[in-house]
Each structure stands twice: as C-alpha cells, then as structure tokens.
Amino acid sequence: MTQPPATQSGKPRVVITGLGCVTALGNNVAAFSENLFAGRSGIGDMTESHLGLHFTRAAVVRGFRPEDALLASQRQLADRSAAFAIAAARQAVTQSGLIAAYPVESLAVLFGCSAGGRLSEEHEAAKLYTRNARVHPLTVPRTMANAGTSLVAMEHGITGPSLTLSTACASSTHAVGLAFQMIRSGSIRAALAGGHEAPLGFAFLRAWDSLKVVSPTACRPFASDRDGMTLGEGAAIFAIETLESAQARGAEILAEIAGFGMSSDAHHITQPDPAGPAAAMLRALDDAHATPADVGYINAHGTATDTNDRVEAEAIHRVFGERVRTLPISSTKGLHGHAIGASGAIELLATVLALREKRLPANACENGPIEVDPALNLRHILLSNEPATPQLALSNSFAFGGMNAVLALRPWSTDAE
Amino acid sequence: MNEIAQECIALIAKQKSIPPESITLQSVLVEDLGLDSLDRVSIAFDLEEKYEIEIHENQLDQIKTVQDMVSGIEQALAQKNSAAAPSSTA
Numbered sequence: 008m009t010q011p012p013a014t015q016s017g018k019p020r021v022v023i024t025g026l027g028c029v030t031a032l033g034n035n036v037a038a039f040s041e042n043l044f045a046g047r048s049g050i051g052d053m054t055e056s057h058l059g060l061h062f063t064r065a066a067v068v069r070g071f072r073p074e075d076a077l078l079a080s081q082r083q084l085a086d087r088s089a090a091f092a093i094a095a096a097r098q099a100v101t102q103s104g105l106i107a108a109y110p111v112e113s114l115a116v117l118f119g120c121s122a123g124g125r126l127s128e129e130h131e132a133a134k135l136y137t138r139n140a141r142v143h144p145l146t147v148p149r150t151m152a153n154a155g156t157s158l159v160a161m162e163h164g165i166t167g168p169s170l171t172l173s174t175a176c177a178s179s180t181h182a183v184g185l186a187f188q189m190i191r192s193g194s195i196r197a198a199l200a201g202g203h204e205a206p207l208g209f210a211f212l213r214a215w216d217s218l219k220v221v222s223p224t225a226c227r228p229f230a231s232d233r234d235g236m237t238l239g240e241g242a243a244i245f246a247i248e249t250l251e252s253a254q255a256r257g258a259e260i261l262a263e264i265a266g267f268g269m270s271s272d273a274h275h276i277t278q279p280d281p282a283g284p285a286a287a288m289l290r291a292l293d294d295a296h297a298t299p300a301d302v303g304y305i306n307a308h309g310t311a312t313d314t315n316d317r318v319e320a321e322a323i324h325r326v327f328g329e330r331v332r333t334l335p336i337s338s339t340k341g342l343h344g345h346a347i348g349a350s351g352a353i354e355l356l357a358t359v360l361a362l363r364e365k366r367l368p369a370n371a372c373e374n375g376p377i378e379v380d381p382a383l384n385l386r387h388i389l390l391s392n393e394p395a396t397p398q399l400a401l402s403n404s405f406a407f408g409g410m411n412a413v414l415a416l417r418p419w420s421t422d423a424e
Numbered sequence: 425m426n427e428i429a430q431e432c433i434a435l436i437a438k439q440k441s442i443p444p445e446s447i448t449l450q451s452v453l454v455e456d457l458g459l460d461s462l463d464r465v466s467i468a469f470d471l472e473e474k475y476e477i478e479i480h481e482n483q484l485d486q487i488k489t490v491q492d493m494v495s496g497i498e499q500a501l502a503q504k505n506s507a508a509a510p511s512s513t514a
Contacts, residue, residue: 079441083466141472144465 013251015265016296021190022419023359024258025103025246027095027201030353031066031239032343035098039343040360044392048342048373050226050237057209060216062223065207066239066344081158084148086124091242091349092155092203093162103246105197106163108256115195116160116169117186118244119178119202121348122211123152129208155203155242167195173348176308178202179243180351180404180412184267186247187414196248201352203242212238218277220312226345228309228338228370229316229388230377236310239344243352245359262359263417265399266295272409278314279405284322287411288401292326295399295415299327302334302415303397304367306358308405309338310345319405320383335397337389341372351404355414358402362418367393425449429494431474435467436490449491471497477504 013020026036031049033039042049050066068091076094077085085093096116100106105114127149134140148154153171160169168189172182179202186200215221215238222235253260268290272283292298308319327334339357346353361367369391370377379388402414425433429449436457437444453459459467464487468479471493477500487493 083439084462141469144469145462148462 011250013249018191019193020250021187021247021264022250022253023245023247023261023264024253025099025105026261026356026359027098027102028241028243028353028356029068029071029091029095030241030243030343030346031068034068034071034094036356039356040364043339043342043357043360043368044364044366046342046369046371046392048371050342050344050373057212060212062216062221064225064237066237066346067207068240078162081162083145084154085158086127086149086154087205088120088122088124088126088203089155089158091205091240092118092244093158095201095203095242095244096159096199099199099244099246100163103258105199105246105248106165108258109197111164112166113196114165115167115186115189115198116156116165117172117182117198117200118156118159119172119174119180119182119348119351120152120155120204121173121175121178122204122206124150124154125206125211126208129210159199165199174410174412175406175408176345176347176350177404177406177410177412178348178351180355180402180414181269181410183245183247183264183352183355184269184412184414187264187267190247190249196252198247199244200247201242201244202349204347204349205240206347207238207240222311225372225374226311226341227372227374227377228307228311228340229320229379229383229385230311231380232378233311233313233316233380235312236340237344239346239350241343241346241349241353243349243356245352245355260419262362263419264414265417266291266293266297266415268292268294268413270411272411274409276409277407279318279409281318281321281325283409283411284319284403284405285325287413288322288326288403291401291413291415297399297415299330301399302327302401303395304358304361304400305334305336306354306361306400306402307336307338308403309340309370311338311340315405316380316383319403320385324384331384332386335367335387335389335393335395336385337368337370339368341370351402351412354404355402358400358416362397362400362416365394365396367395428497429490432471432490432493432497435470439463439467447490449489449494451490452488453490453493475501477501
C-alpha cells in the first residue's frame with residue numbers, strides 16, 4: 008500500500024484529528040451529527056420573552072450546564088461564550104490526544120469570536136443603567152473577546168501563540184484558516200482552532216431586529232419565500248496538525264484541510280459584493296491546487312437573507328459557471344442557526360461530517376423542504392441528504408464588513424493510506 | 425466568631441472552592457489561602473454589596489489576613505453609621 012505524500016507542492020499537508028462542539032444541534036459531535044442528518048432543527052422559541060422583538064425563535068444551546076463543564080477556577084471567569092469554547096476544546100483535545108503529543112510551546116490556540124462576553128456585558132450594563140448598581144470587578148475579564156482563547160490556553164498549558172480573530176460572521180473560518188497557514192508554514196506544529204459565541208442578550212437581539220434581517224418565521228436559506236436569518240449560539244473547535252506528525256503518532260485523521268482563501272469586498276459595511284466571495288472561493292481552490300470541477304459540495308454561508316443568498320448565488324455562478332447545474336449545495340443554518348463568530352466553525356464541522364459519512368446534509372429548515380428560489384439559478388440545492396463522495400468540499404463564510412473566508416476540505420479515509 | 429467573620433470566611437471558601445473549616449481569622453490571604461488579585465476584588469465587591477460600604481484600593485492593599493478583612497469591614501460600617509447619625513449641633 009503506498010504511503011500518501013506528506014507534502015503538497017513542497018508544503019506540509021494539514022489534517023484535522025479532533026472535533027468538539029456545543030451547539031443548538033447537540034453538545035457533542037455525535038449528537039450534532041445525528042440531528043444534522045436527521046434534519047432535526049435546533050431552532051426553537053426563546054425561553055425568555057423579549058419586549059418589542061419581531062421574532063421569537065433562536066438556535067439556543069440547551070442542556071449545557073456550566074457547573075459541569077467548567078473547572079472551579081473557571082466558573083467565575085467564564086462568560087457563556089467562553090464556557091462553550093472550553094467545553095468544545097476539551098472534546099477536541101480528548102479525541103486527538105494533541106496536548107500530550109507536542110511540546111506546549113509548539114501549540115497554538117486560534118479562535119474566532121465576534122461578540123465577546125456579550126451576556127455578561129449586557130447583564131452588568133442593565134444593572135448600571137437601571138439602578139446605578141456597581142459593576143462586578145470580573146466584568147472586564149468576562150467580556151473581553153479573547154477570554155475563551157485565554158481560558159483554553161490556560162487549561163491545557165498551551166504556551167505558543169494564542170489569538171482571537173474577530174471578523175463578524177467569518178471569525179472562526181478565518182481562525183481555522185490562519186491555524187492551517189501557520190501549521191503549514193512551520194511556525195507552529197499543531198493548534199486548537201475554531202470559534203465560539205453566546206451573544207443572545209436582549210440588546211443584541213434588539214439591534215439585529217432593527218437591521219430587519221432576522222426571520223419572523225423560520226430560517227429558509229435559498230428559498231423563494233426566505234425572510235431572514237435565525238440567530239444562534241455555540242462553539243466548534245478542531246485539533247489540527249500536519250499529516251506527517253498525525254500519521255507518525257497514529258492519530259485518527261478525520262479530514263484534510265486542503266486550502267484557504269480570503270478576500271475583502273472593500274465595498275460596503277453590510278451589503279456584500281459578489282466579487283469578494285468569488286475571489287475567496289477561487290483563492291481557496293488555488294491554494295488547494297484544485298479547480299472548480301474538483302468541488303463536490305459547498306456548505307454555503309446561506310443566511311437566508313434576501314441579499315446574502317442572492318449575492319452568494321451570483322458568486323458561485325461566477326466561480327463555477329456551468330458546473331452549478333450539478334454542484335450540490337446546502338446551507339445548514341436552517342438547523343443550527345447563525346451563531347455569528349462561531350458559525351463558520353459549526354459549518355466546517357458539518358462539512359467534515361459530510362465527508363466522513365459520505366453523505367451531504369440537506370438544506371433543511373424546521374418547516375420542512377423549501378421551494379428553491381428560481382431566480383438564484385442554483386440547480387442542485389440539497390432538499391434531502393444525498394449519498395456522495397466529494398473529493399473536495401468548500402465551507403463558505405462571508406461577513407458583514409465584506410470579509411470573506413473559504414476553507415477547502417478533502418476527505419480522508421484509511422483507503423488512502 | 426461574629427457574623428462578619430463568618431461571612432468573610434464563607435465568601436473566601438466559595439471563591440477558592442475550599443472548606444470553610446480550613447480558614448481561620450489568622451489565615452494569610454495570599455500565602456495561606458492563595459487569593460490572587462481578582463479573588464480579592466471579587467470578595468471585596470461581594471462585601472461592599474452586602475454591607476453597603478466602599479472599600480478603597482489602598483485599604484484593600486492593607487488587608488493581609490482574614491482578621492484584617494473583618495476589621496476593615498467593621499471600621500467601614502462604623503464610619504457609615506456615624507455619617508448617617510443625626511447631627512447634635514443642629
């Protein structure tokens with residue numbers, strides 16, 4: 008049996024060897040996978056009533072008990088967002104055995120997070136503004152955006168670089184992409200990378216409501232009658248290292264990160280321009296030494312806003328041309344919602360599982376199958392799960408601010424070894 | 425042991441996840457109980473909330489033992505009560 012090459016065009020190949028998640032679809036990867044492929048939506052009614060909102064639904068993590076997930080030393084310091092990161096990272100560490108395998112100074116923690124400790128911030132601000140109450144002294148460490156990254160580095164004793172990237176809805180895709188580049192360049196040997204977010208405070212919800220991009224009904228990506236996104240929360244974290252060292256230490260390889268592409272629209276703070284997403288997809292393909300013909304699945308950004316889905320469809324047409332007729336595409340946001348800075352990582356997890364299971368997840372939503380918007384001219388939106396063995400899959404993340412990030416994944420099977 | 429001392433010990437025990445029986449009035453906050461700067465400001469905040477007092481940063485720096493903490497609160501409470509007492513020279 009031939010050994011697969013450890014390099015691609017002279018650069019080390021990079022693989023995923025550990026997964027972890029806390030999401031509205033489940034608080035571990037097995038539950039996430041089961042619900043994803045069952046098309047069981049994690050979106051539900053918010054338990055708290057919120058005055059003045061035009062929507063009542065969100066993708067809320069349920070059954071997560073910080074007192075179980077956190078060490079005693081972490082309980083006071085971790086906002087819900089950081090707590091998700093800690094719990095998801097621990098799963099990825101356990102599965103991969105990453106920490107024991109490398110000197111701690113050669114490891115990195117790279118997480119995406121857009122809203123920081125938003126719930127703690129809103130809680131303290133509400134007390135301050137309504138009754139001039141004192142602000143808790145741990146508010147600063149609880150609310151800083153890099154708290155999750157820091158607490159995970161502390162728990163595992165990781166002394167290499169630790170960074171939090173904040174690029175709104177592309178944060179965690181950028182974080183995984185940067186980890187991929189740093190490992191490939193040799194500046195670090197392995198990383199915990201992904202994203203976490205728990206932003207669903209009243210002020211946050213009202214702010215998004217005012218933008219008029221949140222669905223008052225259900226998130227229906229690419230549907231004729233789509234009427235907006237559904238906000239969510241969660242975390243997904245990956246253990247990432249080189250193929251060579253993963254094989255040398257006998258780690259189970261779950262997927263290969265083949266390429267990463269980034270771009271900026273340089274156009275408008277909220278209105279996307281198709282040139283930006285198209286450039287990011289092309290750069291990811293170029294980085295993976297692949298062509299559009301090689302792609303067998305796109306996990307789309309697919310927020311279900313009128314503008315995103317229209318612009319993303321246009322970008323996909325620009326990159327794939329005639330290939331769009333047969334190219335399977337789905338957005339899984341109708342199931343796990345839009346977890347802002349964590350959404351890219353959650354969708355990357357869905358993409359890894361699609362490659363592992365040889366099954367593409369449907370573009371499902373809680374109200375059953377959608378009618379695809381004919382104006383988008385996307386011919387193969389997945390209305391149900393489909394068995395498939397794509398040789399390359401893309402995971403798209405396109406953020407407010409015109410910041411675009413796309414990861415290209417290759418499946419890994421023991422047949423390849 | 426008075427109520428203030430019991431409160432201080434309970435808060436320290438909760439903050440550090442240690443049994444209250446392991447804490448005495450003579451325990452040194454940093455060396456014996458391992459309180460760091462965030463622990464100290466968190467406990468001070470809880471005490472300020474409970475007793476409606478204010479503990480200034482320079483006072484906090486001078487609190488080395490549990491007994492210092494108790495005395496500091498008693499002092500702050502006495503000041504608060506004297507400030508609230510009606511003036512006799514009205």
